[in-house]
Amino acid sequence: MKTGIYPGCSLTGSARDYNESVFALAEAFDLEFAQIPDWNCCGATAAHNLNKELSLALPARILALAEQNGLDEIIVPCAACYSRLVVTQNELKKNPELKNRVIEILEMDYRGTSGILNVIEWIDKYIIPKLDEKIVKPFNYKVACYYGCLLVRPDKVLNYDRAEDPQTMDIVMSKIGADPVYYPYKTECCGAGLSISRTDIVSKLSGKIIEDAEHRGADAIIVACPMCHSNLDMRRSDINKYWGTEYKIPVLFITQAIGLAIGLSSEKVGLKRHFVEVKIS
Amino acid sequence: MSHSEHHIEINSLAYSIEKSVEVTAQKCYQCGKCSAGCPVADEMDLPPSMVLRLLQTEDLANDEKVLRSHSIWLCVTCEMCLSRCPMEIDIPSMMDFLRQKSRSEKKVNPKAKNIIAFHKSFLNSIRFTGRLYELGLILDYKRQSLNMTQDISLAPKMISRGKLHLFPDMIKGKAQMARIFKKTSK
Numbered sequence: 001m002k003t004g005i006y007p008g009c010s011l012t013g014s015a016r017d018y019n020e021s022v023f024a025l026a027e028a029f030d031l032e033f034a035q036i037p038d039w040n041c042c043g044a045t046a047a048h049n050l051n052k053e054l055s056l057a058l059p060a061r062i063l064a065l066a067e068q069n070g071l072d073e074i075i076v077p078c079a080a081c082y083s084r085l086v087v088t089q090n091e092l093k094k095n096p097e098l099k100n101r102v103i104e105i106l107e108m109d110y111r112g113t114s115g116i117l118n119v120i121e122w123i124d125k126y127i128i129p130k131l132d133e134k135i136v137k138p139f140n141y142k143v144a145c146y147y148g149c150l151l152v153r154p155d156k157v158l159n160y161d162r163a164e165d166p167q168t169m170d171i172v173m174s175k176i177g178a179d180p181v182y183y184p185y186k187t188e189c190c191g192a193g194l195s196i197s198r199t200d201i202v203s204k205l206s207g208k209i210i211e212d213a214e215h216r217g218a219d220a221i222i223v224a225c226p227m228c229h230s231n232l233d234m235r236r237s238d239i240n241k242y243w244g245t246e247y248k249i250p251v252l253f254i255t256q257a258i259g260l261a262i263g264l265s266s267e268k269v270g271l272k273r274h275f276v277e278v279k280i281s
Numbered sequence: 282m283s284h285s286e287h288h289i290e291i292n293s294l295a296y297s298i299e300k301s302v303e304v305t306a307q308k309c310y311q312c313g314k315c316s317a318g319c320p321v322a323d324e325m326d327l328p329p330s331m332v333l334r335l336l337q338t339e340d341l342a343n344d345e346k347v348l349r350s351h352s353i354w355l356c357v358t359c360e361m362c363l364s365r366c367p368m369e370i371d372i373p374s375m376m377d378f379l380r381q382k383s384r385s386e387k388k389v390n391p392k393a394k395n396i397i398a399f400h401k402s403f404l405n406s407i408r409f410t411g412r413l414y415e416l417g418l419i420l421d422y423k424r425q426s427l428n429m430t431q432d433i434s435l436a437p438k439m440i441s442r443g444k445l446h447l448f449p450d451m452i453k454g455k456a457q458m459a460r461i462f463k464k465t466s467k
Contacts, residue, residue, distance in 0.1 A: 009413035014444045038453045040411040045358060046403035049380050053465040054404075061454075061461070105464045107457070153360035154373070163364040189320040189359035196422060196432065197399035201355075205320050234435070234444075273442040 004071035004114075005033040006062055008081040008226075009041050014234065015078070015226030017270025021255035022077050022119070024268050028134070028259070031126050033075060036065050042084040045193035056098065057105045059088035064108040073115035075122045077255075079225035080192070082118045083150035083158065089116065090157050118151055118160065119224050119255065120168045127258065131175060136263040138177025141280060143257075144213035144221045145169040147186050148228040163187070169254060173222055176261040181216040185209045190231040199235070203242035206231045210239065210247045220280060221251045229253060234275045250278040294344035295336045297382070304375045306336035308368045315362035315372055325352040329362050329372050332379075348383045354393035398425035408462045411452030416445055 011019035026033065039062050048055035063085065066074050076082040089112050092099040103110050117125070147166050155163035166187065170180040188209055191202030210232060213221045223229050232239075233251045240246055251274070259269035260281065271278045289296045295306045309330070316328035327335065327350045335343040347353070353376055362372040383389050389397065402421040406414045419436065423429055439445040452458070 009415075012412070012450060013415050013446055014439065016444055038411075040452055040454065040458060041407040041413050043407070044403065044413075046400035048358065048377050049400050050384070050397075050404065051465055052377060052381065054462065055377075057461050057465055058407075061457070105461055107460070149359040149361070153364050155360075155364050156369075187361075189357055189361065191320070192357050192359065193399075194355075194357060194396065196419070197395045197426070198355075199431070201321060201324060234439070273444060275438065275442075 001072050002070055003031075003033045004036050004066055004069065004074040006036050006039055006066070006074050006076045006081060006085070008076065008078040010078055010226035010230075014230050017273040018077060018226055018229065018253045018255065020268070020270035021253055021259050024259050024264055025123075025127060025255050028262055028264065029127050029130055034069070034071065036062060036071065036074065037069060039065060042081045044080060044084065048084075053101070053105065055084070056088050056091060057102050059085045060092065060102045060110055061106055061108065063089060063112065063114055064106060064110045066114045067109070067111055071114055073117055075117050075119070077119045077122075077224075078227075079118065079148060079151040080227050082116065083153070085116050086158050087154065089114075120151070120172060121160070123172055123254070123258070124168070128172070128175065131258075131262075134262040135176060137261055139173070139257050139261045140177050141179070141219040142217055143173050143178045143180050144183045144216060144218035145173055145180050145186055146183070146209060146213070146221050146223050146228060146232070148223065148225050149187065149189050149192065151224055152187060169222060169224060172254060173257065176258055178222075178257070181213075181218050183213065183216060183218075185212040190228050192227050192231070195227075195231055195235065199238055200242065202231050202235060203238045206235060207239045207243045207245070207247075210249060211243070211245070214247060214249050218249065220257075220278075221249060222254050222257055223251055224254050236276050248276065250274065250276050250280065252278065252280070290339040292341065293336075293339035294347060294379075294382075295339050298336070298375055298378055302371070302374045302378045304371045304378075306333050306370070306375070308370055309333040309337065310368065312367060314365045314367070318361045318365050319356075320359060320361065321355045321357060324355050326350050327352045329356075333370070333372075345388070347379060348386060348388040349390055351390045351392045353379045353383060354390065354396045395426045395428065398422060401425065404462075406449075408458060409455070410449040411455060411458045412450045414446065414449035416447065417449060
């Protein structure tokens with residue numbers, strides 16, 4: 001079984017902290033993955049909003065490169081990229097005509113055979129079995145597990161966790177000692193791709209997600225998506241300005257929380273790059 | 282009236298939606314769960330269930346309202362509506378189709394100007410480099426939206442945290458990317 005990783009654009013830039021924590025865990029658990037050579041952007045929201053063919057061709061190139069390089073499965077830490085890749089693979093599988101059209105656009109072979117794992121699936125498969133023996137500092141905090149949209153939806157296509165009140169992140173967090181709070185906002189949208197064009201809407205939606213986590217006494221919000229993280233963390237001053245609040249709850253990637261629990265430093269898992277100060281270490 | 286086969290008006294928007302993305306607006310029985318769960322419904326001129334209702338009339342004036350609405354651009358494709366729809370109507374795919382049709386027929390709601398400017402800047406960025414160049418995206422968006430002061434304080438904070446590339450990350454398959462963009466542009 002050869003495993004690859006598709007980091008996606010955010011992980012090289014605004015979500016560098018997420019990338020650092022993923023690689024830190026891989027190192028700590030002795031896991032190997034090859035980066036898909038010459039990968040491109042998945043097209044994100046912009047492509048499927050403006051051009052359907054493009055929105056399938058871009059993820060298909062990534063999957064075709066993975067196949068070319070003999071990767072049986074790829075890890076996709078960004079929930080938005082994960083959703084686009086799975087949706088594309090599914091569309092091309094059920095529509096052979098569209099698949100042929102995409103092959104013609106790419107001028108590459110495409111079979112659609114690579115397995116696609118989101119970050120929680122990767123953790124479940126490779127980290128959980130060796131986790132207990134590695135925990136040196138249980139993550140004894142109350143946490144609000146925020147799944148956002150694209151880790152779980154479209155649920156009938158992703159076929160991952162249940163759409164309402166998903167549990168996979170809560171279970172992983174419990175295993176490192178955390179106490180997940182009941183959190184009805186766990187799959188509400190943060191405003192995603194409107195971050196720059198309609199910051200007001202993002203501030204409104206993200207503010208509600210933060211307010212509910214604070215209200216339920218959580219010490220941290222746990223995420224698995226760089227878009228969710230940038231809206232809840234990097235946009236915090238916009239959110240506080242919009243609502244007239246002073247919310248200080250930190251937002252951690254699930255990989256950062258696991259990293260701390262196995263004794264990695266704040267720097268090593270990228271916590272020093274956050275906008276909202278993380279006092280948990 | 283027989284309900285065995287519903288005849289759809291061929292000139293209607295509902296018909297082109299069914300033909301292109303296999304979404305049947307007529308299935309909707311107006312329970313309103315999509316609008317209740319939609320995170321941006323209160324910003325919309327037409328919440329999703331209302332878009333479906335207008336499409337069901339197969340009336341050209343109503344189709345026009347849909348294509349010229351602000352709603353289709355405010356939709357963030359969070360997929361909540363589809364996940365809660367008892368009839369499994371794929372509203373997000375329908376919204377993608379409506380956005381593209383609204384643009385090709387030059388019926389874009391003027392209030393959506395900045396949202397579209399952002400999407401265009403995003404695609405421009407990856408067209409030339411293959412990967413998103415966030416600084417280039419922000420500058421191109423400012424040029425397109427003429428929104429010069431917004432987020433001016435964010436960039437230096439991102440740079441000091443190592444979160445913003447000063448230079449683009451170019452992929453090797455640039456010619457292939459250019460070809461993909463060319464072949465998919467209508």
